Amino acid sequence: xxxxxxxxxxxxxxxxxxxxxxxxxxxxxxxxxxxxxxxxxxxxxxxxxxxxxxxxxxxxxxxxxxxxxxxxxxxxxxxxxxxxxxxxxxxxxxxxxxxxxxxxxxxxxxxxxxxxxxxxxxxxxxxxxxxxxxxxxxxxxxxxxxxxxxxxxxxxxxxxxxxxxxxxxxxxxxxxxxxxxxxxxxxxxxxxxxxxxxxxxxxxxxxxxxxxxxxxxxxxxxxxxxxxxxxxxxxxxxxxxxxxxxxxxxxxxxxxxxxxxxxxxxxxx
Numbered sequence: 001x002x003x004x005x006x007x008x009x010x011x012x013x014x015x016x017x018x019x020x021x022x023x024x025x026x027x028x029x030x031x032x033x034x035x036x037x038x039x040x041x042x043x044x045x046x047x048x049x050x051x052x053x054x055x056x057x058x059x060x061x062x063x064x065x066x067x068x069x070x071x072x073x074x075x076x077x078x079x080x081x082x083x084x085x086x087x088x089x090x091x092x093x094x095x096x097x098x099x100x101x102x103x104x105x106x107x108x109x110x111x112x113x114x115x116x117x118x119x120x121x122x123x124x125x126x127x128x129x130x131x132x133x134x135x136x137x138x139x140x141x142x143x144x145x146x147x148x149x150x151x152x153x154x155x156x157x158x159x160x161x162x163x164x165x166x167x168x169x170x171x172x173x174x175x176x177x178x179x180x181x182x183x184x185x186x187x188x189x190x191x192x193x194x195x196x197x198x199x200x201x202x203x204x205x206x207x208x209x210x211x212x213x214x215x216x217x218x219x220x221x222x223x224x225x226x227x228x229x230x231x232x233x234x235x236x237x238x239x240x241x242x243x244x245x246x247x248x249x250x251x252x253x254x255x256x257x258x259x260x261x262x263x264x265x266x267x268x269x
Contacts, residue, residue: 008036009263015047018077022228038138041067041137046081047081067137083118096121104152105152139159153169163185165184166188168181185219187214187219187221187222189225196208214251222252224253227253
C-alpha cells in the first residue's frame with residue numbers, strides 16, 4: 001500500500017449494507033472498514049466480501065500490512081470474513097503477527113467465530129468486554145459499553161494522537177449510549193431502520209432516533225452506514241442531508257468504497 005495512494009490517516013468503508021436483507025441481496029456491498037491511524041492499520045467487522053474489497057480497484061489494500069482484526073459481534077454480516085482476514089494478515093501463517101479481538105461468545109461459545117488453528121499465528125487475542133482497553137501500535141482501542149443486541153456486542157473507540165473515532169455498531173438505543181462515545185471527532189453510526197421499530201429481532205437504530213444521540217456525542221463529522229432496505233429506498237444521502245440541515249451539523253451517508261481523510265479532522269476540518 002503506497003503512501004501516495006491514500007491519505008496518511010484514513011478510513012475506507014468497504015460496504016454499507018445493513019442487516020440480513022440488504023446483505024443477502026447485496027443491495028449494497030457488505031464488508032468491513034479499514035482504519036489507518038498513526039501508522040497503525042486495523043480492520044473492523046469484516047463481513048462477506050472484505051478480502052475481495054481489499055484487493056479490488058486501482059487502490060488495493062494489502063492485508064499483510066494489518067496490525068489487527070477486530071470484531072464487534074458474531075453475526076455474519078459483521079464476522080463472515082474474520083478468519084480469512086486474519087489468515088491474510090499473517091500471510092497464510094508464514095508471517096505471524098498482529099492481534100485479533102472479539103467478544104467472548106465469538107471466541108468461546110460452542111460455535112466460535114475464530115477458528116482454533118489460526119489462533120497461534122497472532123501475537124495476542126483480546127476478549128472484548130465492557131470497559132476493555134488495549135493498545136495496538138499507536139492506537140488505543142476501547143469498548144466502553146455493551147450494546148443492546150441479541151448477541152454480545154460492543155462498539156469501538158479508536159484514539160490516536162490527534163483524532164478520536166467512535167464506531168457505534170448494531171444496537172437498540174439506550175440512555176447510556178451517547179455518554180459512552182461522547183467527545184469523538186468522528187462518529188461512524190450504524191443506522192439500519194428508517195423508523196423506530198422494536199421487536200424481539202429488531203435491535204438496530206433508526207433515522208428517527210439518532211438526532212439526539214449525535215447531538216450528545218457532538219462529533220465534528222457523523223457518517224451514517226449499515227443501511228437497511230427501507231433506508232436505501234429513500235436514499236440515505238438525501239436522508240443524511242436533511243438531518244444535517246435540521247440539526248445544523250455535518251452528517252453524511254457513507255457509500256461503498258468511501259475513503260475518509262482523517263487528517264481533515266485533526267486539522268479541525
